[in-house]
Amino acid sequence: xxxxxxxxEFYLRDDVTRIARELLGKILITNFNGALTAGKIVETEAYxxxxxxxxxxxxxxxxxxxxxxxxEGGRAYxxxxxxxxxxxxxxxxxxxxxDAVLVRALEPLDGIGVMLSRRKMKKPEPRxxxxxxxxxxxxxxxxxxxxxxLLAPPIRVGECGVKVAxxxxxxxxxxxxxxxxxxxRRPWRFRVKNNPWTSPAE
Numbered sequence: 001x002x003x004x005x006x007x008x009e010f011y012l013r014d015d016v017t018r019i020a021r022e023l024l025g026k027i028l029i030t031n032f033n034g035a036l037t038a039g040k041i042v043e044t045e046a047y048x049x050x051x052x053x054x055x056x057x058x059x060x061x062x063x064x065x066x067x068x069x070x071x072e073g074g075r076a077y078x079x080x081x082x083x084x085x086x087x088x089x090x091x092x093x094x095x096x097x098x099d100a101v102l103v104r105a106l107e108p109l110d111g112i113g114v115m116l117s118r119r120k121m122k123k124p125e126p127r128x129x130x131x132x133x134x135x136x137x138x139x140x141x142x143x144x145x146x147x148x149x150l151l152a153p154p155i156r157v158g159e160c161g162v163k164v165a166x167x168x169x170x171x172x173x174x175x176x177x178x179x180x181x182x183x184x185r186r187p188w189r190f191r192v193k194n195n196p197w198t199s200p201a202e
Contacts, residue, residue, distance in 0.1 A: 003027050003038075003158035005151055011073030011092050016099040019092050020046035021190050023101060025164040027109065028088075029156045030139045035114045037139050039106030039129055040162075043198045045174045046188040047089075049098030054180035057098030068147045069098040076155055078136075078146040085133035086142045090150065090157070104175075104189070105130045107197040108138070115139070131199040168193045175199075 006026065013019060021044075029038045049057035049069065056066040056079075068077045069091055077089040077100050093099040106129040108115055115138035119128055129135040136142065141155065148155050171187040178184050191198040 003029065003160050005156050005158045008072075008074045008151060011090065011150075012094055013073075014093050014097070014099075016048050016092050016101060017046045017188055019090075020044040020101045020188065021164075021166075021169055023090070023103070023157070024169060024190060024192055025159075025162045027158045027160060028103060028106060028135075028139065029110075029158060030141060031154050032140045035111065035140065037111030037114050038109045039135065039139070040109055041103055041105075041157075042107050042192040042195045043103075043105035043130075044190050045102040045104055046190075047100050047102065049093075049100075052180070052186070053183040054174060054177035054186075055098070055100070066098070069100055070096055071147075073099075074150050076141075076145055076148040076150060078141060078143050080143055081133070086136040087132045088136050088139075088141050102132060103135065104132045105191075105198045106135045106139075107195065126197050130197050164192055 023041050023044050026041050027038050047055040049055050057069045072095045073092040075091045077091050081087050089100040089102045091100050108129055119138050129138050150157050170191045170193050172189050173185050174189045
């Protein structure tokens with residue numbers, strides 16, 4: 001598959017929900033020690049630092065964990081959830097804004113055998129990469145890659161000329177952010193309609 005790596009400008013825009021929608025159909029690629037894997041992004045969630053109580057950087061909160069969010073867009077923000085799951089986010093906007101997009105699900109494209117081995121599975125099925133914790137295992141991503149520049153190996157995001165039409169995008173509230181009050185109801189989770197590789201609806 002011929003893929004063009006997304007330029008920095010794609011990430012530096014100030015509308016994180018638009019970027020989250022436009023990431024649908026893009027290709028997430030990893031290459032660790034010669035093991036190439038790639039999948040089409042089919043589900044995302046947007047988080048806005050300035051006024052989103054579901055965001056790790058809400059109200060200017062700044063910690064060792066979320067410091068990478070305050071850099072310029074186009075870098076990976078990867079953190080441990082519940083001390084177990086490595087979740088992959090893409091920092092967006094200009095420096096100090098702390099916006100990010102969580103990648104929640106992928107449709108496997110390349111290196112499926114490697115993904116199956118990492119997930120200890122025998123055949124491709126949605127649970128291989130449907131869900132943010134599953135896809136990071138399948139693609140070999142962990143917190144040691146936090147801060148990686150997504151314009152260069154080992155983790156990149158590209159496009160192959162496929163654009164998901166607006167009519168094929170489902171918008172719904174984000175998952176697991178009930179603590180965020182009214183912000184929990186923002187329809188900032190985006191999925192490709194009828195794609196079997198998205199994570200279960202809630």
